[in-house]
Amino acid sequence: MVKAVVCGASGGIGQPLSLLLKLSPLVDDLALYDVVGSPGVATDLSHISTKATVKGYLPADDGLKLALTGADVVVIPAGIPRKPGMTRDDLFNINAGIVRDLVEGVALYCPKAFVAVISNPVNSTVPIAAEVLKKHGVFDPAKLFGVTTLDTVRSETFTASVLGKSDPAVFKIPVVGGHSGDTIVPLLSLASPPVSIDGAKRDELIKRIQFGGDEVVQAKEGKGSATLSMAHAGFRFVDSILKAVSGQTGIVENTYVYLPGVAGGDAIKAATGLDFFAAPVELGPSGAVKVENILTKASDYEKGLLQVAFKGLATNITKGVDFIVAPAAK
Ligand SMILES: NC(=O)C1=CN([C@@H]2O[C@H](COP(=O)(O)OP(=O)(O)OC[C@H]3O[C@@H](n4cnc5c(N)ncnc54)[C@H](O)[C@@H]3O)[C@@H](O)[C@H]2O)C=CC1
Numbered sequence: 113m114v115k116a117v118v119c120g121a122s123g124g125i126g127q128p129l130s131l132l133l134k135l136s137p138l139v140d141d142l143a144l145y146d147v148v149g150s151p152g153v154a155t156d157l158s159h160i161s162t163k164a165t166v167k168g169y170l171p172a173d174d175g176l177k178l179a180l181t182g183a184d185v186v187v188i189p190a191g192i193p194r195k196p197g198m199t200r201d202d203l204f205n206i207n208a209g210i211v212r213d214l215v216e217g218v219a220l221y222c223p224k225a226f227v228a229v230i231s232n233p234v235n236s237t238v239p240i241a242a243e244v245l246k247k248h249g250v251f252d253p254a255k256l257f258g259v260t261t262l263d264t265v266r267s268e269t270f271t272a273s274v275l276g277k278s279d280p281a282v283f284k285i286p287v288v289g290g291h292s293g294d295t296i297v298p299l300l301s302l303a304s305p306p307v308s309i310d311g312a313k314r315d316e317l318i319k320r321i322q323f324g325g326d327e328v329v330q331a332k333e334g335k336g337s338a339t340l341s342m343a344h345a346g347f348r349f350v351d352s353i354l355k356a357v358s359g360q361t362g363i364v365e366n367t368y369v370y371l372p373g374v375a376g377g378d379a380i381k382a383a384t385g386l387d388f389f390a391a392p393v394e395l396g397p398s399g400a401v402k403v404e405n406i407l408t409k410a411s412d413y414e415k416g417l418l419q420v421a422f423k424g425l426a427t428n429i430t431k432g433v434d435f436i437v438a439p440a441a442k
């Protein structure tokens with residue numbers, strides 16, 4: 113029996129992500145939580161003839177508790193999205209409290225669940241989630257993930273497009289760092305199969321991956337940010353977790369994790385000075401098994417990009433941690 117919960121299920125990401133989870137043979141029970149509209153979304157999805165049962169929950173009548181109780185995996189796309197001209201960090205003031213309160217629910221009602229945080233700014237909301245879980249004495253670093261899969265998906269798509277290849281899915285590209293602008297560092301020199309893109313073409317490709325989110329925000333003209341590609345990416349990540357739980361081996365996804373708690377993380381922490389970092393993480397039945405320290409293999413050009421990413425991440429991480437451990441300073 114696998115129970116998946118989507119918090120923020122009525123939103124632009126939440127609805128298509130819930131649809132994909134309803135279609136998954138690895139999900140038996142789907143709980144949809146939101147502050148509005150979730151019973152409607154759940155009733156709609158419940159007519160689909162796949163095995164997962166679906167139920168919607170609102171905050172009233174202990175809705176969060178009922179949604180989360182018994183959960184194996186909780187995905188969090190709750191919170192406001194960007195409008196043109198905003199950075200992801202501009203979302204902090206509203207989304208930080210939303211993520212804090214939802215993860216408080218996880219700590220109380222399903223402390224052993226995998227938690228996948230989509231809400232931005234991911235660089236800060238994941239440290240917030242970690243601190244809330246620590247405060248309740250239930251933090252398992254192997255089970256907390258910042259979902260950076262959309263950066264991976266974009267790197268595959270945009271690389272294939274530069275090379276004129278028709279199947280982006282053949283590429284495996286380590287995308288490390290965080291999830292905003294220049295904290296996103298695609299390590300194209302370590303792509304498999306190897307790709308040869310140099311000079312201005314390489315620089316443009318890296319920029320496009322780093323700022324792919326802005327491309328969608330601008331194209332949507334004030335009506336939000338990536339939702340459908342994010343639902344795909346979020347589902348790909350949850351699906352990888354569920355496959356690893358079901359015993360499949362060799363599953364690796366780029367994801368943002370708490371370094372001191374995951375095997376291999378200490379080496380990256382020593383090199384970066386950071387507690388949280390996205391890198392290729394091998395997934396197993398209990399979550400993150402090990403994080404690959406590929407930074408030493410990066411090209412000199414990429415090492416330059418990494419230095420910029422470390423700085424941005426340090427600020428974003430401290431801001432998230434302080435939101436929980438030093439709230440009086442806010
Ligand atoms: N990690 C990533 O790669 C990406 C992250 N995002 C982020 O995902 C978040 C959601 O984006 P969209 O779905 O487009 O926004 P949206 O506004 O369409 O949906 C957000 C949903 O969250 C709900 N919500 C608000 N407060 C809540 C609470 N306390 N509990 C439960 N639900 C609550 C809203 O009612 C709404 O249904 C944004 O922060 C966005 O920046 C978006 C794209 C990619």
Ligand SMILES: O=C([O-])CC(=O)C(=O)O
Pocket residue numbers: 193194200232262324325326328329337338
């Ligand atoms: O750009 C945004 O605000 C949404 C996001 O995180 C992305 O599309 O990568």
